Amino acid sequence: MEYFSAHQPEAETELHYENPYQLLVAVILSAQCTDKRINQVTPRLFERYPDAKSLSEATPEEVLEYTRSVSYPSNKSKHLVGMAQKLVREFNSIVPSSIEDLQKMPGVGRKTANVIASVIFNAPAMAVDTHVFRVSNRIGLTRNARTPLAVEKQLVKNLPKDKIHIAHHWLILHGRYVCLARNPKCQSCPLHDICKYYQHSQTETELLKVEKSKAKKVIELKRKQLAAKTVRFQKNFKAG
Numbered sequence: 001m002e003y004f005s006a007h008q009p010e011a012e013t014e015l016h017y018e019n020p021y022q023l024l025v026a027v028i029l030s031a032q033c034t035d036k037r038i039n040q041v042t043p044r045l046f047e048r049y050p051d052a053k054s055l056s057e058a059t060p061e062e063v064l065e066y067t068r069s070v071s072y073p074s075n076k077s078k079h080l081v082g083m084a085q086k087l088v089r090e091f092n093s094i095v096p097s098s099i100e101d102l103q104k105m106p107g108v109g110r111k112t113a114n115v116i117a118s119v120i121f122n123a124p125a126m127a128v129d130t131h132v133f134r135v136s137n138r139i140g141l142t143r144n145a146r147t148p149l150a151v152e153k154q155l156v157k158n159l160p161k162d163k164i165h166i167a168h169h170w171l172i173l174h175g176r177y178v179c180l181a182r183n184p185k186c187q188s189c190p191l192h193d194i195c196k197y198y199q200h201s202q203t204e205t206e207l208l209k210v211e212k213s214k215a216k217k218v219i220e221l222k223r224k225q226l227a228a229k230t231v232r233f234q235k236n237f238k239a240g
């Protein structure tokens, strides 16, 4: 918390949006897709469908024309239209603040609802995506948390309430740029002194070194024993 508060006091979502409706659309589209890709797609989409009403009157096929390059475009287009219809019908076109209400809309799961609640309404909600899940487990902010919900609960329980909404962005950005899934940049990571994963990997490296040096000694001993045996054999051969 201290490190991120000092170095990234302004962390926020990398999705481009101007109002809650646009963020909701962008977050639905961003599932299993990159923010960069979504930011390429949404300007045209928002121009054509500037509000929930216009989107609610479209067909999924029409919306698909604007979403083709994102992952799962057909499903997401259906979800967008369904979400807009529900928003217009049941919420007077106003994005609700409650996580329960948000989850009533097509395409809005717990993670999306938490993003909207925390980004738009500053609620102490922790959306757990793949980055938050991985980074929290690696650093040791969570213990034996095997599901996104378990990670969410542990983080919400242990982080200061007023920091939860920004901690979500800190963990995402750290996972996206430093603590990468395949090759985490531990050597340059400012958190390696407190990171459980790093400490563990260092211990493993040390153990490996010790094992290697032990193995070397055994091989050297065997080599000497073999050489001595050969000399003895040659002496006996000559004598015999």
Ligand code: SF4
Pocket (backbone or CB within 6 Å): 138, 139, 178, 179, 180, 184, 185, 186, 187, 189, 190, 191, 192, 195, 196, 197, 198
């Ligand atoms: S030390 Fe490595 S594993 Fe730990 S948070 Fe930093 S990058 Fe991730």
